[in-house]
Amino acid sequence: MTIHWCGTGLSAIPGLRKLIEDGQDVMVWNRTVPKAQEAVGDLTDRIAAFTVEALTAELNAGDVIVSMLPADMHVPLAELALSKGAHFVSSSYISPEMQALDGKAKELGLSLVNEVGLDPGIDHLFAHDLVAAYRASGVHNDETSLSFTSYCGGVPKVANDFRYKFSWSPLGVLRALKSPSKSIKAFEEWNVDRPWNALSRYEAPLPEAEEFEVYPNRDSLPFIAAYNFDPAWTIRDFVRGTLRLDGWADAWKPLFDEIETLSGPEGEARLREMSEQLWNDHAYDDGEPDRVVMCVSLEAKEGDTTTWHQTYVMDAWGDERGSAMARLVSMPVAMAVRDVLDGRFAAGVHAAPEAPEQVADWIEAVSGLAQHLEKVDHLG
Known part of the structure; x- marks a missing residue:
């Protein structure tokens, strides 16, 4: 074969x-x-x-x-x-x-x-593990509400004034900034037309706590079922989103202002011009380390009291093995190929694994790709 x-x-x-x-x-x-x-x-x-x-x-x-x-x-x-x-x-x-x-x-x-890269991919593994752990905890009752957040971003290891650098063509990033998102916020569906209208701050539970800017992307709602949430569960928040360095929104405001005015073929042509200029000005230099941060969290509350809360936090950066982004996108793809050949995926269309044993195997392998990977129990 x-x-x-x-x-x-x-x-x-x-x-x-x-x-x-x-x-x-x-x-x-x-x-x-x-x-x-x-x-x-x-x-x-x-x-x-x-x-x-x-x-x-x-x-x-x-x-x-x-x-x-x-x-x-x-x-x-x-x-x-x-x-x-x-x-x-x-x-x-x-x-x-x-x-x-x-x-x-x-x-x-x-x-x-499909969906066996970084995001989507590794984030699915963490989500499946957290949901399974919560189900096994026995703390759920009719008064419980859940908050799920999954944030991931590629950021420069050495921060710059632009608060970002590009690993490949910026065009995809620019197009994504024009895309709406769907998520759940405070028990209600939250529809946002542009990322800069949904920015919030997030403190990642890294060994040295660090604050990032985050925003929802794409449509989070189908992943409620994909992550095996019980239909009877009350969901307070459910967001899959993008993570950026603190100060990113201010640095990018001129881009936001122009993107907001673009439409049609002329707008697409302008996006391509902007992409080329951004690549010239803000691409990674040879050997310059990138960084990937991912935080996937599930929290249960009864009223205002947290009864269960765990977060997977991953921090990886470029080293002698190459860029963090390349490792974390392509190595899970290779793992998926291995598992397909070994018959570990059933017939049909699938995303990243959700069977507990396979999830555990993949998370163990991912731990060797990142400099820091931890499942934090916020209640000790």
Whole structure:
């Protein structure tokens, strides 16, 4: 069985190299062959120029396609996998079009695994573990309300005046700033049109407490069911969001003001111009360390009294192994490939693992990727 790893961008390399170093049968596909050779040419000569036609010719039943390509390629490659009796893995969110392939994948006995990067991915593991631990605690009753928050962000290890640096094209970040979000705040659905209208402060329970700026992103509401919340539970807050360094909003206010005015094709063209300028001004320098902070928390209260409260806090930064972002995105992808080949994912469309034993295995592996990972019990 061959692993067809498609895409060798900056966030793909550690996981790809791990699979090759472990002796897996890996075929590397990239639009630009010299870039792939620069990334893994010291380990393998099985590198080819990516086209769907070329991949189709090499793909066999039982193989795994890994898509680290732009999101619009995931569904076509998943459909190709199904047509050839192969499995599929990506780190991206499950789109409605991907979810629509669930029935066919189950019928064929094939796994289409997504959301196995950093966020989404590692955050799912922490959420599943916290919900399972809360269920087992026995503290829940009819008077209990729950607050769930999950914040993650890539930030510079060495803070700068801009309060941010880019690991790859800023265009995706700029587009996300134009996106609305849905979450739950104070027992009610909270719909926000722009992130800067929903900023709050969050003190991360790191060994040395640190305050960040946070805001909700995308639509948090489907994850209530995805994280196995009981439908009868009363939810006070439920937010999946983005974390930024303190002072980020002030530093970015001129960008917010301009983004608010942009629309249509001209607006998109301007976003691309802004992206290019930001990449020139605020990209990481070679060897400059990045940092990733993730905090996933579940708190139960009876009235104003906290009865149960645990938080996973992760802090990672670039070192001799490369960037933190690349490790934490691509290594879980490699773990998913391993588990697909070992039959640990059932047939169908899946996100990151939720079975307790598999979650525990993955969290143990993730602990080796971060400089600090702790589950904090706030009540001791």
